[in-house]
Amino acid sequence: MSDQPVSPGKLAESLKSLQKQKGLPPVHLWNPDFCGDIDMKICRDGSWMYMGSPIARESMVKLFSTILRHDDDDCFYLVTPVEKVRIQVEDAPFVAVSVESKESGMVFTTNVGDEVILNQEHPLWVEVDPSTGEPSPYIRVRAQLDALIHRNVFYQLIEMAEEKTTDEGVELFISSHSQSFTLGTLGDH
Known part of the structure; x- marks a missing residue:
């Protein structure tokens, strides 16, 4: 060095x-x-x-x-x-600051202006802090570089989410490019 x-x-x-x-x-x-x-x-x-x-x-x-x-x-x-x-x-290098549902799929925009369509190449996932239970949602932007999805954008996704009942409870998910991405599960049903 x-x-x-x-x-x-x-x-x-x-x-x-x-x-x-x-x-x-x-x-x-x-x-x-x-x-x-x-x-x-x-x-x-x-x-x-x-x-x-x-x-x-x-x-x-x-x-x-x-x-x-x-x-x-x-x-x-x-x-x-x-x-x-x-x-x-500290966490992810980018922050997803907006989301829009378009014909091409769910389009996220980052704090540096990147636009990413939610799909297999740019998946969404949620990590949950085991001690606080707080979710941290992410989307892949490009080659091993991710964006933390801003809390307000995550709330928008929850509003857009569909529900599916599972053994663990009610699963919230969004769809884009004929794929489903889980946002989390709401307790017991």
Whole structure:
């Protein structure tokens, strides 16, 4: 690891040529040397912090989100063709801030502007905290990168949900692309 701190400005400089491209950069194809850790963190609420202060420029956050990668070592990295730096992520790197039911299926929008159609490639699941019983719903955005579904959006999904009686109780589920995704079970029936 490098002893030199990596700055967001340096990363942004190496991204200038990438901004001209359409779509997401092919970070899965880039394999630069690891340059060290950067004091950057994505908080559970989707805000990005650098050295303890919020990154206020939305355009910079969106730019960084396009070069984010979650590797098999369970670490998150910002990756360019020439450098790779590790950052911290409290929960999921994105937050799903809206959902809309369209002909194409349930479309989620993240805090950085990604649009994701709920389907087999982009599944939804709910993890329940064993000590509090509180649900945390997620949707896969892209290659090992997920979005925590905002509480208000989760309430919207519950309002849209269909019910099915099971041995465990009443299961709530939503459908998209001819697939069902469970939101949870309501106690005994």
